[in-house]
Amino acid sequence: MNTRLISRPVNWNKIEDPVDLDVWNRLTQNFWLPEKVPVSNDIQSWETLRPHEQKLTMHVFTGLTMLDTIQGTVGAMSLMPDARTQHEEAVITNIAFMESVHAKSYSSVFSTLCLTSDIDEAFRWSEDNPNLQKKAEIVLNYYHGTDPLKRKVASTLLESFLFYSGFYLPMYWSSRAKLTNTADLIRLIIRDEAIHGYYIGYKFQLAYNEADPKVQEEIKQYTYDLLLELYENEIKYTADLYDEMGLTADVKKFLHYNANKALMNLGFDPLFPKDECEVNPAILAALSPNADENHDFFSGSGSSYVIGKHESTTDDDWDF
Amino acid sequence: MYDVVYFSSVSENTKRLVEKLGLKSVRIPLKSDEAERFTYDHDSVLVVPTYGSGEEKTSVPKQVIKFLNNPENRKHIKGVVATGNTNFGESYGLAGDIVAKKLGVPLLQRIEILGTPEDIEQLKERLNKLWELQ
Ligand SMILES: Cc1cc2nc3c(=O)[nH]c(=O)nc-3n(C[C@H](O)[C@H](O)[C@H](O)COP(=O)(O)O)c2cc1C
Ligand SMILES: [Fe+2]
Ligand SMILES: [Fe+2]
Numbered sequence: 470m471n472t473r474l475i476s477r478p479v480n481w482n483k484i485e486d487p488v489d490l491d492v493w494n495r496l497t498q499n500f501w502l503p504e505k506v507p508v509s510n511d512i513q514s515w516e517t518l519r520p521h522e523q524k525l526t527m528h529v530f531t532g533l534t535m536l537d538t539i540q541g542t543v544g545a546m547s548l549m550p551d552a553r554t555q556h557e558e559a560v561i562t563n564i565a566f567m568e569s570v571h572a573k574s575y576s577s578v579f580s581t582l583c584l585t586s587d588i589d590e591a592f593r594w595s596e597d598n599p600n601l602q603k604k605a606e607i608v609l610n611y612y613h614g615t616d617p618l619k620r621k622v623a624s625t626l627l628e629s630f631l632f633y634s635g636f637y638l639p640m641y642w643s644s645r646a647k648l649t650n651t652a653d654l655i656r657l658i659i660r661d662e663a664i665h666g667y668y669i670g671y672k673f674q675l676a677y678n679e680a681d682p683k684v685q686e687e688i689k690q691y692t693y694d695l696l697l698e699l700y701e702n703e704i705k706y707t708a709d710l711y712d713e714m715g716l717t718a719d720v721k722k723f724l725h726y727n728a729n730k731a732l733m734n735l736g737f738d739p740l741f742p743k744d745e746c747e748v749n750p751a752i753l754a755a756l757s758p759n760a761d762e763n764h765d766f767f768s769g770s771g772s773s774y775v776i777g778k779h780e781s782t783t784d785d786d787w788d789f
Numbered sequence: 790m791y792d793v794v795y796f797s798s799v800s801e802n803t804k805r806l807v808e809k810l811g812l813k814s815v816r817i818p819l820k821s822d823e824a825e826r827f828t829y830d831h832d833s834v835l836v837v838p839t840y841g842s843g844e845e846k847t848s849v850p851k852q853v854i855k856f857l858n859n860p861e862n863r864k865h866i867k868g869v870v871a872t873g874n875t876n877f878g879e880s881y882g883l884a885g886d887i888v889a890k891k892l893g894v895p896l897l898q899r900i901e902i903l904g905t906p907e908d909i910e911q912l913k914e915r916l917n918k919l920w921e922l923q
Contacts (some may be wrong), residue, residue, distance in 0.1 A: 487799060659878075733802070
């Protein structure tokens with residue numbers, strides 16, 4: 470009599486999808502813990518913030534904590550039943566774990582910079598804020614839903630769009646030479662989220678491309694509808710947080726820019742036109758020093774070729 | 790006009806970007822041994838995604854390194870375009886910096902993921918200018 474196959478051990482020596490191994494390798498190489506970032510060097514800088522600026526920062530961080538909590542405990546896990554390979558399952562466990570690291574890292578910023586009573590207030594705020602709760606409700610609804618394609622869309626939009634109303638603020642402080650160590654920690658999170666969004670978006674596209682054209686059309690429509698539903702709520706959330714500092718308009722551009730990137734991670738065309746996505750150059754520079762290159766190597770004198778700023782690699786193979 | 794030589798992994802973001810240019814294009818094979826044997830002898834611009842996430846050594850896809858290790862291939866590369874994602878901070882588009890520097894040709898532009906319509910327009914303009922400059 471044949472044994473019934475109950476389970477198969479994952480075999481990393483037999484890779485079905487090279488992206489699984491590649492992403493696993495990057496994620497594990499990128500592994501970090503908040504204790505590695507010297508956030509305590511920001512204590513003095515924190516003291517220079519005015520009370521409402523401190524409060525805003527704490528609210529923004531509890532909002533981000535909530536998204537990471539959702540993604541770590543529900544979002545990433547909801548991808549597990551539809552994993553196409555066992556290696557994908559392993560990558561999902563890594564993503565879920567890193568979300569928990571992200572969630573915890575905000576608490577380590579709080580414990581370094583803030584008073585317990587203020588921390589408690591900020592967490593209470595996150596539970597009482599209607600726009601934040603609404604955002605959670607929308608995505609959780611799809612995570613608990615039955616359509617695997619829709620779950621992946623919701624996950625990618627969370628990874629690549631919903632975080633950015635929050636990520637804006639540490640980039641803003643960093644551009645003003647404030648809370649720069651905290652910004653370094655956030656940049657580690659931002660880098661992780663890029664790989665998460667890429668990976669979930671990629672797995673989405675594999676399944677999407679197999680679906681029949683009618684389903685494809687429906688999913689595409691759903692994606693833009695969900696993005697707009699989330700967007701409308703983000704606008705309220707953003708205004709609620711940033712109006713006092715007069716930053717709402719600036720944050721909105723950052724949201725448009727990232728919404729377009731989220732769509733691209735899903736293989737869809739961007740939605741917002743360029744003039745609505747012109748992110749403040751200081752914010753873009755805080756995100757990536759290479760981002761805002763309006764340079765034109767044609768202009769200027771003679772051979773003004775823009776040659777890389779970086780030293781060449783030491784890879785042996787690279788010997789020309 | 791120059792042709793386009795590009796690499797794109799199985800996620801094919803760069804492939805879709807290049808297709809929007811409407812130029813003659815060839816793709817460096819995914820398999821390393823095939824990439825090593827792959828040759829292209831028309832003057833071209835190279836479009837290269839970045840895959841390092843911090844590790845400079847691994848920023849340039851190995852298939853692109855194999856392709857460029859052949860002097861016959863690299864003498865035809867007249868410019869470089871980098872694809873990537875600003876979320877990677879300092880290593881945004883780093884593969885383009887490395888290759889452009891090695892080849893002594895200009896890095897024309899950095900583009901994120903699939904590129905917006907405006908990115909594509911700008912790239913077309915720059916490719917035209919580079920072509921006229923020769
Ligand atoms: C594991 C991994 C590492 C990456 N590292 C970088 C990086 O260091 N810098 C960057 O600008 N983009 C980086 N990216 C983003 C890719 O360059 C970007 O998604 C590109 O569109 C991929 O092109 P392709 O789909 O044609 O291969 C990385 C993506 C992945 C999945
Ligand atoms: Fe996260
Ligand atoms: Fe994530």
